[in-house]
Amino acid sequence: MAYIEVSDVHKSFEGRRILHGMNFQVAEHAVVGLLGPNGSGKTTMIRLVNGVILPDQGSMRVAGWNPLTEGNEIRRNAGIVTEGAGLYHDMSALENLRFFARLYGVTKHRRAEELLEQFDLTPHKDRPTGQFSTGMKKRLALAKALLQRPSLLFLDEPTNGLDPEGIHEVLHHLKELNAKEGTTILICSHVLQQMESVCGSYILMESGKVIAQGTKESLERTYRQDLRLRVETGLQMESAAVYGYPVCREGVHSLEFTLTRKEDISPLLTSILQESWVHSAEIVNRDLESLYFLIKEGARP
Ligand SMILES: Nc1ncnc2c1ncn2[C@@H]1O[C@H](COP(=O)(O)OP(=O)(O)OP(=O)(O)O)[C@@H](O)[C@H]1O
Numbered sequence: 138m139a140y141i142e143v144s145d146v147h148k149s150f151e152g153r154r155i156l157h158g159m160n161f162q163v164a165e166h167a168v169v170g171l172l173g174p175n176g177s178g179k180t181t182m183i184r185l186v187n188g189v190i191l192p193d194q195g196s197m198r199v200a201g202w203n204p205l206t207e208g209n210e211i212r213r214n215a216g217i218v219t220e221g222a223g224l225y226h227d228m229s230a231l232e233n234l235r236f237f238a239r240l241y242g243v244t245k246h247r248r249a250e251e252l253l254e255q256f257d258l259t260p261h262k263d264r265p266t267g268q269f270s271t272g273m274k275k276r277l278a279l280a281k282a283l284l285q286r287p288s289l290l291f292l293d294e295p296t297n298g299l300d301p302e303g304i305h306e307v308l309h310h311l312k313e314l315n316a317k318e319g320t321t322i323l324i325c326s327h328v329l330q331q332m333e334s335v336c337g338s339y340i341l342m343e344s345g346k347v348i349a350q351g352t353k354e355s356l357e358r359t360y361r362q363d364l365r366l367r368v369e370t371g372l373q374m375e376s377a378a379v380y381g382y383p384v385c386r387e388g389v390h391s392l393e394f395t396l397t398r399k400e401d402i403s404p405l406l407t408s409i410l411q412e413s414w415v416h417s418a419e420i421v422n423r424d425l426e427s428l429y430f431l432i433k434e435g436a437r438p
Pocket residue numbers: 150151155173174175176177178179180181182326327
């Protein structure tokens with residue numbers, strides 16, 4: 138049975154329909170990306186599954202609880218990291234974590250210190266968090282959300298405002314958390330390419346609806362019609378098809394072939410190598426973002 142189950146959920150604000158018929162599942166121990174553009178309704182969905190707001194219609198189940206009637210249980214047992222980290226800026230990192238540990242009734246001795254260590258914040262534990270960089274604040278917010286060892290973690294745009302190093306660090310900590318503790322993680326983001334390194338599967342949203350759901354491989358299988366292989370080569374292109382594959386020139390030494398299946402790559406490269414050199418070959422339309430646009434533009438399984 139799914140750990141999070143959302144069935145036909147609708148939500149309007151002031152008569153404006155924001156979510157219309159959301160359906161998705163998240164398996165226990167999975168890391169799932171809820172992905173979609175700004176304003177597509179991701180934060181609204183997170184608030185609904187936490188029981189902070191109520192749907193107009195539909196049913197939900199989160200770790201065995203019903204968000205409509207058992208929101209308190211869900212919020213007590215799930216970690217939530219939203220845009221405002223909810224930290225006290227005058228207090229140090231350690232004081233913040235100890236304060237929230239008391240508030241949440243966390244009894245485990247040295248839990249705050251343990252989390253500071255886990256998130257590489259021990260050297261900064263006595264500094265006021267107001268002086269922290271955005272990346273450090275995000276890590277501390279994650280530590281705060283994990284004080285009660287939740288089995289479920291909701292993250293709303295965890296990489297917003299971070300530089301590449303900060304993004305790498307936060308994503309690394311999330312992967313580690315899932316691998317070591319099996320925490321189920323639902324991450325909302327509009328930055329699709331960042332999520333590829335951490336999520337095992339995706340829920341793709343557009344204007345308040347799920348347009349596709351699955352692992353990247355299953356989405357690829359269902360929606361991708363062709364693949365574009367960019368080859369850095371000295372091969373001369375004499376027609377719009379080379380060795381039977383449609384091709385166009387992308388640069389002086391760069392050709393882009395359109396293939397229908399991965400199995401065509403080896404024979405193509407073997408043929409090219411008989412005539413010229415090859416310095417690199419790369420599939421250029423296999424990233425999550427191009428897949429998202431393909432699905433959004435109406436690709437049909
Ligand atoms: N309490 C509210 N009252 C009125 N409108 C709201 C409320 N909360 C959200 N909305 C509207 O619902 C729409 C979806 O917002 P939501 O924050 O869920 O989107 P999002 O996908 O999380 O976007 P972002 O990536 O920008 O965070 C937006 O148009 C927003 O203005």
